[in-house]
Amino acid sequence: MKRARTEEAKDARRQVLLDAALDEFFERGFTAARTHDIAERAGLSKGTLYLYFDSKEALFSELIESLTSPNLARIDEIAATSPSALDAIDRFTGFASHLVRTSDLPRLMKVLIGDSQHFPETMKRYREEVLERVLGAIGSVLEAAKSRGEIVVGDPHLTARLVIAPVLFSGIWQAMFGADPKAQVDLEALFGEHARLLRRGMETADVRDGDHA
Amino acid sequence: MKRARTEEAKDARRQVLLDAALDEFFERGFTAARTHDIAERAGLSKGTLYLYFDSKEALFSELIESLTSPNLARIDEIAATSPSALDAIDRFTGFASHLVRTSDLPRLMKVLIGDSQHFPETMKRYREEVLERVLGAIGSVLEAAKSRGEIVVGDPHLTARLVIAPVLFSGIWQAMFGADPKAQVDLEALFGEHARLLRRGMETADVRDGDHA
Amino acid sequence: MKRARTEEAKDARRQVLLDAALDEFFERGFTAARTHDIAERAGLSKGTLYLYFDSKEALFSELIESLTSPNLARIDEIAATSPSALDAIDRFTGFASHLVRTSDLPRLMKVLIGDSQHFPETMKRYREEVLERVLGAIGSVLEAAKSRGEIVVGDPHLTARLVIAPVLFSGIWQAMFGADPKAQVDLEALFGEHARLLRRGMETADVRDGDHA
Amino acid sequence: MKRARTEEAKDARRQVLLDAALDEFFERGFTAARTHDIAERAGLSKGTLYLYFDSKEALFSELIESLTSPNLARIDEIAATSPSALDAIDRFTGFASHLVRTSDLPRLMKVLIGDSQHFPETMKRYREEVLERVLGAIGSVLEAAKSRGEIVVGDPHLTARLVIAPVLFSGIWQAMFGADPKAQVDLEALFGEHARLLRRGMETADVRDGDHA
């Protein structure tokens, strides 16, 4: 393989290795994945992998890190800029649908679930910095809306989990059965129906009266 | 360890090994789990494990099998005996809440997701015989209710996934973070709210009029 | 290879491995020695070695330990029971000659010198518990004799090093060139001459007068 | 690093690498020493090392060679110019003390002993061309003195080993424990006492009579 002399070339190499790593970790799990296969899939030799990452564990951690950070900003942004809770929920589910359908998120989810035991610290951080942050953002939106009498819900922070649940469900489904044509799901329709049910489920009688008026 | 001479004694041994196997497979994943540890946790020696199971893979397969079959009947029964879709949903979520809180289901889910790659056939069968059967049962209930004008939903079979999603979500959460006191979730409240939202989300305007009348 | 079920059989296995380890460590040095070769030389498989020792390092440490302890008692005994310093020196050199000619000491010395860097702690302990103990014992004998006017020496504890030096020299020579017939040395004669020179070098004028009277 | 264009500049590079090599080989042994570290210690890159030496082994061999040759001439000179055997011994031990205290000899000795196995030919040549030459020179001096009735010794060539032994002992001690302040030895005093003991041990009764007359 040609040599990566510049910083950019090296970053590209890192990325190729991270991509290959996700493939292998997803397909086989952390323990069963072989560094040799990761390197080979990246078109490099085993030794080269170790020029870029200290160990298989470090590779794993950096992979999680690299896939995790990007979307957080977007979540915060949606929470901050949505005029109403119902609107925020539409946008959340739309964004989630997009992520599940086109990003590495589903495969990442599978990997995280399967290998959580190896990286309790990483998982704890992931839960606190990603999951609970997302749940918190959604929960706050619902809470504010509830206090404004805009929606009718029980505990907004529990409800946030119900908003998110179909994302996880779809992601896992996609990751595990996505390869089988018979297991395809129309995710846009699914998230559309999810948004609709949430909307109706949370809307106040007033709104509803108007609704069917 | 004493010898198991009767058939019952042998079945008991098998069960002890299966229990130990779930613990280890859950805690470490299929590849990282060691037969030695499974045997030890079962209070037996490594060699004995091989008297009862042909291999680590066979042990895994039989474990999945043994945990998978039981609850199916109950699902069918709920679907068959519920007077209305809304009632069925209450009972489904109640049952699900119970399963997630008290059965091995959450740990099984984690294991299945994490090690799916090793057993594509098992996973396919699990999807077809368990997941799609459950989804199908729920979907049929919704479909019937819809055709009777009892509820308002889009595709009933997509909607079934929304009914199930929080079960998966909670199960995974439970399995992954259940050990951390700071990550506890009030599952009864969660499923209660889920049932409430679904109810309101699907109910017809008529019902609702009566609701707030 | 047959199985070692009893404790004695296991101890024998350990000893066979230790013997093989000394051979390999001596011939190749710690780093270059391969666990595979040690096991093979012991007539066992690679994996079996790890049933008896935690690691290559542990094997090395236990080897040193096992070869080091035995002779200490004998040294102390000689120091304690010799009627005179000159007599003690005869017996020390006789014992040393014996060790260098027939025991594993020369090969151990070579190993210790060559791989000291890997085991600074072990080496420090070896110096303190073996070397300085031997030097101390000899030094004390000389010191007592000197204070009784029995011998003429400078610092008795420096002199102890001169008593020991030919042992090290011969041991190393033996270990490094012992295989070559052209490098053979008559060790008995060598140590005899050493004893004679020391005797004459340390004896008082009085003794000497009598000597040639 | 700047390029070495002239022959002198290249020789300087070689020497820097040899110095660095001695450090690393001494500290870690041949097998464990890394070419990377040697180059780095020399302020050069790994690749450059291979411009100057064919391989790690060649570097090692040339290192031994370069450290071995120098002092031979001095040995021959002492043997040739000393008026008497007893005088020659004084001068040998003085020179040895100097070497052990200030030259690379102790570290070289450690390296040679530790890694002898890798270079049987080098070791054989070293034994023949250095050790036995030194022993031969000393032995011849003693032999001549003995035949002149100047000293009383057994086999002069065995005795030569006794003359040399404390040099090896001190060298090894220095190399292995020299870093620890608690293991310091007053080498001048040691070699002084050595010379004194040899002198008295070998001198004839006549001399001694004069001695104490």
Add this chain to the structure above:
DNA sequence: TATGAATGAGTCTTCATTCAT
């Protein structure tokens, strides 16, 4: 000449499986 990225053979160690006891 000098560099250091790339390579892959080589080594320690683990662990599923076998089988003598």
Add this chain to the structure above:
DNA sequence: GATGAATGAAGACTCATTCAT
């Protein structure tokens, strides 16, 4: 039936050496 000692295949990681730049 039960045991655990023995085996050896497999995998993470290192490092001498090469060679494109």
